Amino acid sequence: MGLITVENAEKIIQSQTGGYGTEQIPYELSLGRVLAESLFADRDLPPFNRAAVDGIALAYRAYAAGLRTFTINAVQAAGEAPAAIPSTNDCIEIMTGAAVDPSVDTVIRYEDVEIADGRATVKDVAIRKGQNVHPQGKDCQAGGTVADAGRLITPALIGVAASIGKTDLLVQRLPKVIIITTGDELVPVGDNPTPYQLRRSNDVTVQSVLACYGIHADKLHLKDDYEVLKSEFDRCLRLYDVLLLTGGVSMGKFDYIPQALEHLGVSKLFHKVKQRPGKPFWFGTYQNQQLVFAFPGNPVSVFMCLHRYFIPWLARSMGVQTPSPQYAVLQHDIDFPYPLQYFAQVKLETDHHGVLMARAANTNGSGDFSHLIHTNAFMELPLEKNTFKKGEVYRVWPYNV
Known part of the structure; x- marks a missing residue:
């Protein structure tokens, strides 16, 4: 299988959505989770004039x-x-x-x-x-629905739950996730790297993003050793629902991950997407519906793939009521002379008419993650074009929000 389009990659990933059951948790711990039951008023709201x-x-x-x-x-x-x-x-x-x-x-x-x-x-x-x-019952009458299942639990929803005496809420159970980084050149954050080594940051970044969605992912770092990779992947596939890998999926001599996964029986659904950043992205499934998202090692590639593919997959798997796509007006021309779908880092701002505007950052490629703190979205530019003009409208994928 050669390179596939972003659209096809999305369809394949979304076809693998499925729930992980439900659990009861105290409402104090429910922020950011997905409500798995409808909530009903136990009396009129307000209960009196x-x-x-x-x-x-x-x-x-x-x-x-x-x-x-x-x-x-x-x-x-x-x-x-x-x-x-x-x-x-x-x-x-x-x-x-x-x-x-x-x-x-x-x-x-x-x-x-x-x-x-x-x-x-x-x-x-x-x-x-x-x-x-x-007036009594103006907000909701006794027995009426105050919140539908599938809602993301916000502070306001927690307040509503408290007002009807719901001390425990039924929520969607989150997948058990491990973040696996690979590469002999990567050292722990607290270490002093040699002039040719790098501190690990991808796992920290991914873990931080997932924490925003209530997932407390484990982390593991592996050296570029084929036998070690096979052994650890085998162990993790038995313990976790989702493996999020970064690095080791390109064409280098030490990029063993695709081979190791397929040797273990993980079914490759695609490898390489017509996109930049994130072209070498690998995705597969295992026997008990475990999923493997194997992202390229460049930090911007990881960040983009996480927001463009994993987060939408998570939302659908949790049954979240999906918000409408966001679009923004490009503020200057962009030329991208490659047969790939380009995800430009942009800064979103709203003008005095309430129109969402996007100004692209001048970055130095997928290894330049410093600009991620100065931008707040990726703008998805169509594969069919190479020149994108000021005033044109394209979809955006927000982050840092």
Whole structure:
């Protein structure tokens, strides 16, 4: 099999999506996970008519009849039983969140009244019946759905779960992932490399990205030794759902990974994609649906392939409600005279019309990862073209967000 297109690579990877079951976890630990159940209100939300502002509560019919000064009958805080007025000449001082008694139906904020000697006088402002009252069940009635399964759990969703008493949430179980780096030239981050060695950063980068999605991946570094690679790959395929490899998949004499994987029975679904960066990308499956994403070793290639292929695969496997694709307007011409699909590093900004604009970085190839901290997306430029003009619109894949 020769080089395949980005589109075909995506289709092959997405065809391998599948869930990993579910688990119950405390809501405090659920941020960033995917909800695997729908949540239902255990009572009306809000559970009572509530004051939306601090002020006075009165019966609107008295105001409509021309009354402007009311006797303050009580002061009511949030959490207290609702206070009633004995007559329509009276009002209640009421705080935000307090329950509104049926004898009153309108709340006027403090800024619109004058209070003196136990009486409140409404200023010359427009008043509407029912204003500043949040009606019982207006947000959701008892038994109604407050969140659908498939949602990414955000702080707001956790707050909703807490409001209905859901202390534990059913979430999609995450795949067990190991990040494997290879190469004799790579040393641990804390070591002092020789003039011709490099500190390992790919595994740290990938692990950091996965942490944003709740995956706490293990790490392993292997030397360029064929027998060691086979042995360790065999062990990892029995322990993990997904192997994320970086390096050792190109055409070098020490790039043993494709051969080692295929020797173990990992089925190659493709090797090499018509793209830059990331052309040598290798992808395969093992007998129990384990997946192997073997990325090239260049840092930008790893970063791009991770965001373009692995993260969308993860979202689909977890049943996440996929957001619409993002597009941006290119801010200057780009020439790319190669028969490959180019992923340009760009800085996304929004102009005063709300249009998403993309300005490409002038990088030094797939080994130049320093620009990744100054950009925030890859712009996917079509394979069919070599010249891309200012003002044209193309899809973008955000990162650093």
